[in-house]
Amino acid sequence: MQVHDSLVELMGNTPLVRLRKVTGDGAGGGRGAQVLAKVEYFNPGGSVKDRIAVRMIDAAERSGELRPGGTIVEPTSGNTGVGLAIVAQDRGYRCVFVCPDKVAKDKIDVLRAYGAEVVVCPTAVSPEHPDSYYSVSDRLAAEIPGAWKPNQYTNPQNPVSHYETTGPEIWEQTEGRVTHFVAGIGTGGTISGTGKYLKEVSGGRVKIIGADPEGSVYSGGSGRPYLTEGVGEDIWPETYDRDICDDVIAVSDKDSFNMTRRLAREEALLVGGSCGMAVVAALRVAAAAGPDDVIVVLLPDGGRGYLSKIFNDEWMADYGFLIPATEEARVGEVL
Ligand code: PMP
Numbered sequence: 001m002q003v004h005d006s007l008v009e010l011m012g013n014t015p016l017v018r019l020r021k022v023t024g025d026g027a028g029g030g031r032g033a034q035v036l037a038k039v040e041y042f043n044p045g046g047s048v049k050d051r052i053a054v055r056m057i058d059a060a061e062r063s064g065e066l067r068p069g070g071t072i073v074e075p076t077s078g079n080t081g082v083g084l085a086i087v088a089q090d091r092g093y094r095c096v097f098v099c100p101d102k103v104a105k106d107k108i109d110v111l112r113a114y115g116a117e118v119v120v121c122p123t124a125v126s127p128e129h130p131d132s133y134y135s136v137s138d139r140l141a142a143e144i145p146g147a148w149k150p151n152q153y154t155n156p157q158n159p160v161s162h163y164e165t166t167g168p169e170i171w172e173q174t175e176g177r178v179t180h181f182v183a184g185i186g187t188g189g190t191i192s193g194t195g196k197y198l199k200e201v202s203g204g205r206v207k208i209i210g211a212d213p214e215g216s217v218y219s220g221g222s223g224r225p226y227l228t229e230g231v232g233e234d235i236w237p238e239t240y241d242r243d244i245c246d247d248v249i250a251v252s253d254k255d256s257f258n259m260t261r262r263l264a265r266e267e268a269l270l271v272g273g274s275c276g277m278a279v280v281a282a283l284r285v286a287a288a289a290g291p292d293d294v295i296v297v298l299l300p301d302g303g304r305g306y307l308s309k310i311f312n313d314e315w316m317a318d319y320g321f322l323i324p325a326t327e328e329a330r331v332g333e334v335l
Helices: 049-063 079-091 105-113 133-143 157-173 189-201 253-267 273-287 313-318 325-330
Strands: 016-018 034-039 071-075 094-100 117-121 180-184 207-213 247-251 294-299
Touching (some): 034 157, 049 079, 049 157, 071 079, 071 133, 079 105, 094 133, 105 117, 180 273, 207 273, 247 273, 253 273, 273 294
Parallel strands (some): 071 094, 094 117, 180 207, 207 247
Antiparallel strands (some): 016 034
8 A cells, every 4th residue: 555654754855846927038938047946835744844844853862852752842933843743743742832923823823733832922022032032942942841942043954954855856856957046045954955965966066046035134134124934034043054155135025925926826836925035036046047047946835824914915005015916027026
């Protein structure tokens, strides 16, 4: 019988799908570079973060940091939590997650549905503040007996999981033809691990391009707030390797969210806001690339967690992000 004993076995090995509409005439439409989306919502937890969840837990079990009956405590914007919750359920661990309050309520409800406990903290405080989600998760990890904090911002298994899975998958799926890899930067694990692998295997030929919300440190900002979830930072995490990116492209929330809506309507890819952001960056790369170039852009998660925000016209209008349909084709253009 073709049966899996656990969803954990189904993590990774996500498909590459060609973008055909949002690329317009200049790219992907036959004349320009191909833009291929690595669609991570095919993971059982619905996001790229399943990859790091299973590897971080495996390593902690091996090192003895996580023992039977232990509790996993992690600051997470939702996706890492889902991945951890799936593996934890499989192996009998308790989960306590700490989220900033900018995270969509639907995402928090999902974590609770998997049986995790969730503590919500204010976004508008500095990382050192005792109420920040970093500080609260540290305190809980110290107070709860048998607690283990994976810490996706420092855990080497985060980039390593991408070095060992995402990178080789992209190389094999493109038969070594990939020329550019584009991904958003949150912890930096995806871009650092995948980028390192692709650079090594191609002898430095593959260009690695980060996508970042305007205001975040990776693209030279000061950490000013932005609404795109899961990406951008106000600190430099250890999981981000500063030597990997050839370029980092800043994208506005407005462009990211409008591209996210186009991906759903034109490519039938119902994905999250950081996916729209990465695609805007990929299209900018494509605009300057040659016809033989193969640009792979990683789409971290699905769009169902954003229905009340990005896919809601009133919410978009409140922030001044809603644009007339006639302007949609120009989303992300550098004017
Ligand atoms: N997009 C979303 C929705 C995410 O949750 C994350 C992870 N924080 C990222 C992008 C960025 O991935 P990474 O942490 O590997 O840089």
